[in-house]
Amino acid sequence: AQSVAQPEDQVNVAEGNPLTVKCTYSVSGNPYLFWYVQYPNRGLQFLLKYITGDNLVKGSYGFEAEFNKSQTSFHLKKPSALVSDSALYFCAVRDDNYGQNFVFGPGTRLSVLP
Amino acid sequence: NAGVTQTPKFQVLKTGQSMTLQCAQDMNHNSMYWYRQDPGMGLRLIYYSASEGTTDKGEVPNGYNVSRLNKREFSLRLESAAPSQTSVYFCASSEAGDRGNYGYTFGSGTRLTVV
Numbered sequence: 001a002q003s004v005a006q007p008e009d010q011v012n013v014a015e016g017n018p019l020t021v022k023c024t025y026s027v028s029g030n031p032y033l034f035w036y037v038q039y040p041n042r043g044l045q046f047l048l049k050y051i052t053g054d055n056l057v058k059g060s061y062g063f064e065a066e067f068n069k070s071q072t073s074f075h076l077k078k079p080s081a082l083v084s085d086s087a088l089y090f091c092a093v094r095d096d097n098y099g100q101n102f103v104f105g106p107g108t109r110l111s112v113l114p
Numbered sequence: 115n116a117g118v119t120q121t122p123k124f125q126v127l128k129t130g131q132s133m134t135l136q137c138a139q140d141m142n143h144n145s146m147y148w149y150r151q152d153p154g155m156g157l158r159l160i161y162y163s164a165s166e167g168t169t170d171k172g173e174v175p176n177g178y179n180v181s182r183l184n185k186r187e188f189s190l191r192l193e194s195a196a197p198s199q200t201s202v203y204f205c206a207s208s209e210a211g212d213r214g215n216y217g218y219t220f221g222s223g224t225r226l227t228v229v
Contacts, residue, residue, distance in 0.1 A: 036218075042223075043118070
């Protein structure tokens with residue numbers, strides 16, 4: 001079965017500093033990995049995905065994520081954080097052996113301090 | 115604007131009451147989903163519909179029923195609401211019919227409180 005973990009409930013970073021939001025996963029087949037962001041009182045919005053190809057994936061708002069197969073990780077990164085990046089971030093995984101549904105992590109709250 | 119529309123946005127129910135949450139998408143997506151979001155637990159799948167005419171249980175289906183009315187609409191019904199169903203409910207849709215690599219488009223959510 002597929003599963004995903006986000007080991008940090010909360011990440012605090014100063015504006016202008018690099019940020020990392022961690023995600024690890026477990027699948028039996030090949031993983032399809034997604035990051036979503038949720039702003040207050042809003043639905044989740046797609047940020048980026050890894051399906052195949054280059055391990056470094058670039059997405060919306062300057063975010064990127066690196067797929068690491070040996071460490072089964074898909075950490076979200078941004079070189080220079082903005083206060084407006086403060087939100088709840090979800091990692092999601094689908095195992096290509098288990099059909100189409102994704103499993104979501106518990107979410108990590110990112111706070112960027114001015 | 116194209117997307118997923120959920121109604122209502124807020125609802126307060128008394129224990130034992132029933133209600134239906136409505137969801138409609140105008141992107142011609144095949145698949146639709148209902149999730150609930152609880153603090154510290156992320157999103158949990160209640161029911162999904164891979165295509166028009168089909169529905170399947172997700173991780174937490176007890177106490178809920180769904181109807182895929184047509185390709186656009188997917189409703190979630192609580193027959194007898196319980197306080198444990200207090201949550202934020204999200205509808206989502208996807209192009210994926212089977213083994214697609216597409217992400218989900220989410221609605222803005224329904225905040226339900228059962229007292």
